[in-house]
Each structure stands twice: as structure tokens, then as C-alpha cells.
Amino acid sequence: MAIQNSDIARIFQEMADLLDIEGANPFRVRAYRNAARLLSGFSRELSEMVAAGEDLTELSGIGKDLAGKIEEIVRTGRLPQLEALEERLSPDLVEMMKLPGLGPKRVQVIYRRLGVSSLGELQEAAEKGRIRELEGFGAKIEAEILEGLKEHRGGERRLKLAEAEKRAEPLLRYLKAGEGMKNVIIAGSFRRRQETIGDLDILVTCRKEARVIERFVSYEDVRKVLSKGGTRSTVLLRSGLQVDLRVVPQVSYGAALHYFTGSKAHNIAVRKRAIQRGFKVNEYGVYKESKRIAGRTEQSVYESVGLPYIEPELRENRGELEAAEAGALPRLVRLSDIQGDLHSHTRDTDGQASLEEMAEAARRKGYAYLAVTDHSRRVSMAKGLDERRLVDQMARIDALNARFKGFRLLKGIEVDILRDGSLDLPDEILRELDLVVASVHYDRALSRERQTARIIRAMDNPCVHILAHPTGRLIGERPPYEMDLEKIMQAALERGCFLELNACPDRLDLDDQACREAKGMGLRVAVSTDAHRASDLDFMRFGIDQARRGWLEPENVLNTLPWQSLRKALDRR
DNA sequence: GCCGTTTTCGGCCCGACTGTTTTCAGTCG
Numbered sequence: 001m002a003i004q005n006s007d008i009a010r011i012f013q014e015m016a017d018l019l020d021i022e023g024a025n026p027f028r029v030r031a032y033r034n035a036a037r038l039l040s041g042f043s044r045e046l047s048e049m050v051a052a053g054e055d056l057t058e059l060s061g062i063g064k065d066l067a068g069k070i071e072e073i074v075r076t077g078r079l080p081q082l083e084a085l086e087e088r089l090s091p092d093l094v095e096m097m098k099l100p101g102l103g104p105k106r107v108q109v110i111y112r113r114l115g116v117s118s119l120g121e122l123q124e125a126a127e128k129g130r131i132r133e134l135e136g137f138g139a140k141i142e143a144e145i146l147e148g149l150k151e152h153r154g155g156e157r158r159l160k161l162a163e164a165e166k167r168a169e170p171l172l173r174y175l176k177a178g179e180g181m182k183n184v185i186i187a188g189s190f191r192r193r194q195e196t197i198g199d200l201d202i203l204v205t206c207r208k209e210a211r212v213i214e215r216f217v218s219y220e221d222v223r224k225v226l227s228k229g230g231t232r233s234t235v236l237l238r239s240g241l242q243v244d245l246r247v248v249p250q251v252s253y254g255a256a257l258h259y260f261t262g263s264k265a266h267n268i269a270v271r272k273r274a275i276q277r278g279f280k281v282n283e284y285g286v287y288k289e290s291k292r293i294a295g296r297t298e299q300s301v302y303e304s305v306g307l308p309y310i311e312p313e314l315r316e317n318r319g320e321l322e323a324a325e326a327g328a329l330p331r332l333v334r335l336s337d338i339q340g341d342l343h344s345h346t347r348d349t350d351g352q353a354s355l356e357e358m359a360e361a362a363r364r365k366g367y368a369y370l371a372v373t374d375h376s377r378r379v380s381m382a383k384g385l386d387e388r389r390l391v392d393q394m395a396r397i398d399a400l401n402a403r404f405k406g407f408r409l410l411k412g413i414e415v416d417i418l419r420d421g422s423l424d425l426p427d428e429i430l431r432e433l434d435l436v437v438a439s440v441h442y443d444r445a446l447s448r449e450r451q452t453a454r455i456i457r458a459m460d461n462p463c464v465h466i467l468a469h470p471t472g473r474l475i476g477e478r479p480p481y482e483m484d485l486e487k488i489m490q491a492a493l494e495r496g497c498f499l500e501l502n503a504c505p506d507r508l509d510l511d512d513q514a515c516r517e518a519k520g521m522g523l524r525v526a527v528s529t530d531a532h533r534a535s536d537l538d539f540m541r542f543g544i545d546q547a548r549r550g551w552l553e554p555e556n557v558l559n560t561l562p563w564q565s566l567r568k569a570l571d572r573r
Numbered sequence: 574g575c576c577g578t579t580t581t582c583g584g585c586c587c588g589a590c591t592g593t594t595t596t597c598a599g600t601c602g
């Protein structure tokens with residue numbers, strides 16, 4: 001198994017943490033952290049770039065030294081410098097740094113003075129009251145460490161965006177109902193529409209700052225107030241979700257919104273531009289000397305650094321500033337561009353609504369079409385359709401369509417890709433359908449080579465139009481199966497097939513990086529909900545969020561096409 | 574360790590809050 005970018009990123013991250021604890025030059029530490037962040041979100045595999053002899057120092061943040069280390073890791077899977085550091089210190093110290101209240105400096109003191117090098121020893125030292133005796137420590141920090149160790153066992157977890165929305169809505173309603181509240185908005189990764197959320201960052205403008213904070217900490221769902229100041233507070237909700245709230249004056253709203261939306265990397269890049277122009281950007285505004293020259297709106301912040309407005313979904317420092325500079329920002333696809341949904345299920349298999357109910361729900365959305373793509377027979381658990389039942393469903397769809405004007409149900413199937421890459425239903429019947437979506441549900445554990453070959457073989461069949469949930473991942477639960485996605489994308493492009501961005505918030509498969517890669521090679525993506533009930537059609541907006549994070553424009557999305565154009569696009573002959 | 578329309582040295586994003594101090598260091602985002 002080749003070294004993946006995430007492996008290299010993890011090694012650099014650990015290097016950074018251990019160097020930090022050791023007291024190394026903080027900028028050297030930052031260089032490792034920057035590199036780790038860069039690599040973890042990088043769409044091409046470094047191992048392939050190394051194999052191709054490409055110059056890694058072309059990447060911003062990677063110099064001669066780090067390029068050499070990357071090559072070494074790709075070649076050997078190891079980094080001797082990290083092993084030497086682990087030898088000198090202890091890999092457990094990295095875990096310690098994740099506890100609240102413990103950063104590199106305090107971990108260093110605990111390690112040096114008490115000889116504590118594991119979480120178990122840390123717990124013992126804290127319980128014996130030895131932490132509080134250390135200089136710069138006290139009873140509070142000691143208690144916090146014990147508390148943190150308890151939480152740590154639960155493991156850190158990020159909420160899926162859809163779950164975060166459910167928790168955020170009542171809190172937002174509660175805050176907005178307060179007296180004198182102007183703007184109340186969730187910033188952070190939530191606003192950037194990242195697929196998972198670590199915490200919520202809420203921004204409020206209001207004249208009476210103290211009142212906002214008071215109202216916030218007295219929300220009924222607050223389990224613990226972690227910090228509380230004049231303009232900022234952090235609480236832990238009963239669900240375990242951490243929420244930060246900041247209050248800023250109205251004149252700073254845009255600057256604060258920009259600041260707290262992030263990402264951190266994007267903000268740093270914007271601030272660097274400001275410095276080059278002799279300005280300073282912080283959460284209160286853009287300043288020349290001590291005079292505020294912008295900050296009421298986000299637009300004004302970008303203008304001050306000579307850029308057009310950049311949509312939150314793009315703010316990851318993955319080239320959006322350069323694109324903005326060049327006037328080449330994408331016109332991101334919007335929910336209103338979507339003409340229909342190309343993946344849905346009914347009661348005939350494992351869905352919960354009838355054909356008619358699904359059609360009505362799609363019509364209410366103003367769609368021009370909805371593809372009914374129930375499972376094929378192999379998925380017996382879901383009562384997958386055989387030929388006879390599929391023919392029966394097709395007849396019922398024809399009957400329904402006769403009643404509709406300006407809308408049609410598309411006759412389709414989600415046909416299983418069998419172990420050898422053949423399809424679960426014969427071509428004769430697949431040819432009769434408007435749309436064939438193919439997907440993998442079984443034999444997920446094949447080798448990378450076999451899985452890739454299997455999927456490409458399925459697309460060799462000219463009946464197949466769309467590869468559904470291409471990587472099979474379930475966010476936070478199941479990793480993608482081993483496969484060469486780039487090769488599959490290339491194969492799809494050559495064959496006139498499309499890949500799906502499954503909009504179900506548990507999947508969001510393809511992810512943002514893959515979408516961007518598809519766009520780069522001219523491969524269109526179908527954003528589909530995989531709805532199993534009428535209300536699931538609303539998942540479309542999560543798909544659109546992810547598509548926007550992947551820089552997709554309307555013309556990169558298959559189902560922005562009206563039916564007649566879509567029909568032509570699906571024609572593989 | 575990286576980087577360069579103030580370049581190969583000397584910088585590197587910035588402010589709030591907390592706990593432990595008695596003016597500040599460490600952590601966090």
C-alpha cells in the first residue's frame with residue numbers, strides 16, 4: 001500500500017507537536033504544521049508526484065528540506081527525525097497536548113519536572129495533587145486535566161453538518177429572540193459548509209454586549225460555561241457540542257464575520273496581503289495606522305486588499321485568493337440551478353414513499369424531472385427489483401407521466417456492480433430505461449487494483465450513465481474502499497459516463513476535493529440525493545454545499561440541464 | 574523551516590480569556 005498524503009501529514013503534525021514541546025523555534029514548528037495542513041487537503045497523491053519526479057518545492061510552504069523529508073517518507077514510510085524525537089521525548093506527549101488547558105509549554109513542564117510521559121501517569125500525578133505544585137499551575141488546571149482525561153475516553157468526534165444544524169437552530173432562535181439583537185449568525189466551518197463541524201462559532205452584533213453574553217450562558221441546554229468575558233464566551237452544550245460566541249459592534253460586523261468564518265489558512269493569507277498594502281486586518285476592521293478604513297461588510301474587507309468577494313465555501317486557501325486576483329473565481333452552482341434529482345428510491349424496494357408521493361414531492365420542488373432508481377435484485381435485503389418487477393414499475397411510471405405536464409419521472413435503476421464488474425440485470429432491460437445508475441454495495445474489500453478494474457469494467461457497459469456514491473465512504477463511520485479514483489474519473493470521461501456526488505449528509509461522496517478534480521478534467525458531476533423518502537429530497541442542499549466547496553459551476557453539474565439536454569448528455573452511442 | 578516588487582537575512586497573523594501572577598505567560602481559535 002503506497003504512502004498516502006494523510007500519512008505524511010500525520011508525521012509532520014507529530015513532528016510539529018513534539019518540536020513544540022521540546023521548545024524548538026516556533027516558526028520551524030509552524031512550517032511543519034502548515035505543511036501538514038497543506039498535505040491533508042491536497043488532491044493529488046504526493047507519492048505519485050515523487051514517482052513522477054516532480055519538484056515538490058513548487059508547492060507553497062514546501063521548501064528543500066520538507067521536500068526531501070516527503071521523498072524519504074514516500075520511499076521508506078518513515079522519518080528518522082521523528083523517531084529520534086519520539087526517542088528523546090515520548091509519543092504520548094502529543095496526546096497530552098490535546099487535553100484542554102495543556103499546550104506545548106505546560107506539557108513540557110509536566111514531562112521535565114515530574115517525568116510524566118503517558119496519559120496514565122498524568123492521571124496519577126493529577127490525582128495525587130502533584131500538578132498543582134508545579135510553577136505556573138494551580139488547582140484549577142489540575143482539575144481541568146482530570147476532567148479532560150474523562151472526556152478524552154469518549155474520544156473526540158466531529159458532528160456531521162446536518163446534525164450540527166439540528167443543534168444550532170434552537171440556540172440561534174433563542175439568541176435572536178433576545179432584546180436588541182441585530183445580526184446573529186453562525187460562522188466558522190459551519191458557514192463554510194464543511195462536511196463535519198468541530199464546534200459552532202456564533203457571531204452577534206448588539207449594543208448591549210454584556211446582555212448577549214448573559215443570555216448565551218443561561219441557555220437551557222448549556223452544561224458548562226468554559227469561559228465568559230465581556231465580548232466572548234465558550235460553553236459546552238449537553239450534547240457535548242462546544243459553542244463559541246463573540247459580540248462585536250455593528251461597524252465591525254463584516255471584519256468579524258470574515259475573521260470567524262475562516263478558514264485560518266485563508267485568513268492568514270488575507271492578512272498577509274493587507275500587510276503588503278500597509279494595512280492591518282483583525283476582527284474589528286481593516287486599519288491603516290490606527291484608522292479603520294473598512295470592516296462593516298465582508299465585501300469591504302476584500303475590497304481593501306484589492307479582491308472581489310470570495311464565497312465562504314471557497315475560503316480554504318486552496319487557490320481562491322489567486323483566482324480572485326486573476327478575476328477567475330468560479331460562479332458557484334446554486335440550489336436554484338438544479339432541474340431535477342437523478343437518484344431516488346420508492347416503496348418498491350427500501351424506500352418509504354410510493355412512486356406517486358415521490359413524484360409529487362419533486363414537483364413541489366419545481367423540478368423538471370425525478371429519476372426513480374430502485375435497487376436491483378442483488379440487494380435482496382432491500383427487496384431489489386428483478387426484471388419482472390422492474391417492467392411492472394416502468395409501466396406504472398408511464399401511467400403517472402401521462403398525468404404530468406412539465407415534469408416527468410425518469411425510468412431508472414440503481415443496478416449493482418457485481419464482483420467481476422458485470423451488472424446485476426441484463427442489458428436488454430437496462431436499454432429500456434431513461435437512466436442507469438450503477439453502484440457497489442458488496443465485495444468492498446477487494447484490492448485497489450481489482451476494485452478499480454471492476455468499476456471501470458462496469459462503465460465499459462454502454463448502458464451505464466452514472467457511478468453512484470463512487471467511493472462508498474460513510475462520513476465518520478466507514479472509509480472509502482481502496483480504489484484509484486483518478487483513474488476511474490478518467491475512465492468515466494473517456495466513456496461518456498458521469499460520477500455522482502451523493503448528497504445524503506452521511507455520504508457526501510464525492511467529496512469537495514474530488515469534485516474539483518473532476519471539474520479540472522472536464523468530467524461533469526450529478527448531484528443526487530439518493531432519497532428514500534419524500535423529505536430526503538431536501539438533502540440536495542447539502543450536495544450543493546459540497547459541490548460549491550469543490551468549485552463546481554452550473555455547467556459542471558449534470559442535473560442543471562433541462563430534460564431534453566440531459567437526455568442528449570446521457571446518450572453514449 | 575519557508576520565503577522574497579523593502580530578497581538570501583530577518584522576518585514570520587492577531588486578539589481574548591484564564592489562571593497564576595502582581596504585569597504576564599500560556600492557551601485557544
